[in-house]
Amino acid sequence: MNSPESGSIILVGVGGQGVLTAAEIVAQACLQEGYDVKKSEVHGMAQRGGSVVSHVRYAHNGSVAAPLPRPGTVNLIVGFELIEAVRALSWLTPKGQAVVNDVLLAPPSANRAQVPSKQYCLAKVKKHTQRIVVVDGEELAQQIGNIRTINTAIVGAAAALLPISWHTWREAMEQSVPAGTAEINWQAFELGYAKAARV
């Protein structure tokens, strides 16, 4: 499943971070690029601060069968939060890549001794990937002047690693974000893209 003709992406984060909207943009872009696509998500408790996970699988030849890939076969992790990015590592292929948001949110239920440091998480992700792009989503969103664009900035960074054309991303964005916010989200996307393209 790992030829350029097909691929699999996992988007992870914490409820409230906009992971599901980001996954929607990615899935729409895959569809408009002509891929068959399946996007799966677990969102039962998304609003209550739990882990949020979405898988997007795409393929040119033949269709995607199972909604979930096999562990160890995912090409790209898009981590909106570092603990969640580490949790997702077992999905990744040895040649996988990761785009991670440089933020760590300690689970309120965990006692302090259990909570790993940012450095630990980043090192773990580095060790498991061929390429890692670290983005400070909050900083990028602040440059735009709208803190709600963190997730699209991160999608922008991920876009630099995906076989989808610029034009398609623009269309997918317009379809997936709330009416009237496409422009500002697109600015955030461009910043994220530029950031990843430089790495």
Add this chain to the structure above:
Amino acid sequence: MTETVTSVLLSGNEAIAQGAYEAGVAFASGYPGTPSSEVLETLSRLTAIPVEWAPNEKAALEAAVGASLAGARALVTMKHVGLNVAADPLFTAAYTGIEGGLVVITGDDPGMYSSQNEQDNRHYAFAAQVPMLEPADSQEALNFARQAFELSEQFDIPVLVRSTTRLSHTKCVVHPETPELLQRTYEPAENRPKYVMIPAHARERHRDLLARIRRLRQVSNTEQFNRIEPGDTRLGIIASGIAYQCAKEVAPQASFLKIGMPFPFPGEVVQQFAASVDRLVVFEELDRVLEQQVRGLGLECEAKPDSMLTGELSVQSAAQVIRDEQAQPTTDALVPIRPPIMCGGCPHRPVFYILKKLKAYVTGDIGCYTLAVLPPLEILQTCLCMGAGVGQAHGIAQVYDGDRPIVAVIGDSTFVHSGITGLINMVYNQSAATVVILDNGTTAMTGGQYHPATGLNLRGEPAPQLNMVALCQAIGVERVRVVDPYDLQQLEETLREETTTEELSVVIARRPCVLLERKSLGRLEFDADACVACGLCLDLGCPALVQDSETEQRQPAIHATFCNGCGVCAQVCPRQALNIT
């Protein structure tokens, strides 16, 4: 949706709504529950027909039976356990049959992402003798939902469509079409031998049902729903739903019998398929429903190990069963888990904080408030099924002689769903327990749906609002009190009084869910010099207050993003170190 052959991404639930819409559905009802809730929400945006939240699944199904009786195509949606509640009308509706097509969507939850059990609702099809369709992706969900109405009318029978969480919540490429325009006038049917199930009529209808199932079995034995996909004859796989997709990925060259209609079971097709392959494997999620049917035909087959009777099936489990691959060892969690928690400012939290202080024995129910089972509150002792907490408190109070207050907590949506009858039982049999209704003005757990006590209907339009105080009084509860859970002192006084009286009492803790309005009530400030690190505020378990990682002491740090300024922690603090400004 305009012309055909547009490609859109739809979730299984959205596709089911689209299919019902294309079939010309004229009435829809249901009760929310993961993974089924989005079906009605989507449908309400597609069409102007009545799309309703009912107080519970039984009321929903009965209303749909009524609409069908008048000739309308009617849809009902619920989660798997919802069908337990609606089972009574379902079983006999199979006898009576229908006028307008009647389709019941049941959403099963293998892996229990958001459920209290993982029952396999395929058993209902066999038990109630109603045909069941089981799609494996969104396009099939659309097609099957549409065809279910035709099948229902053709065979005079309600039809079950079974989804699962993975199917309901996976978006796939779908080609929607324009809806059918049914030219029907609706007139309630007068056919007493068919619709009045006195024993004399029911005996006849039962025989008729058996005949209808025999005819349906012929459909089941065609390619329409149960399709043979010829391939390498050395391996034949019988599979359905998401399990089919997983098996397909592991053995794309194999021969497949894809089951889309598990009941009536397609015995002839299975015989024919089995005869054409060397090795026969049945791969299905949850119970051994297909496997037992296959074996019942006298056929030998391979199937999954018992360990796969629980949880979702995956591509790995397919590889284990079909290719005999070793199970991959699951890697240890490197990082702490992140379970869901009650939101910052959740109005449920102070109620549990006080009940803990009062050393109450708390029987629980299902909703966001079930999270009070987790640390640091750890106060909820039971969660069985919707409404059960009320009954359990009554039973305990009738036999328990000790001093602990016995308290049932129940959400507003759950109270309307199935708490009222239990409360009538308590009145009638003179219970001394206390019932706390956690009235946050919404069905928060499943995403914030309206219900009869919210004053709004499914579309968010004004609707008559059930008055819960008047209701409790009308059924004979003499002590009914309403409190604001953010007012900790009043809350404590009220709960202390009501749990110590010798009579039944109802306390309604009323405050909107923080996800409803998302507005800040003030800014929380922390005065570190005043703090004595007693940790009382941390005992609330609010995500806006975490133990300060700089110190070993139980001193709080504020997570402002989670704080709505409810001020409960400020009331808990004995030193005024926490203040709302």
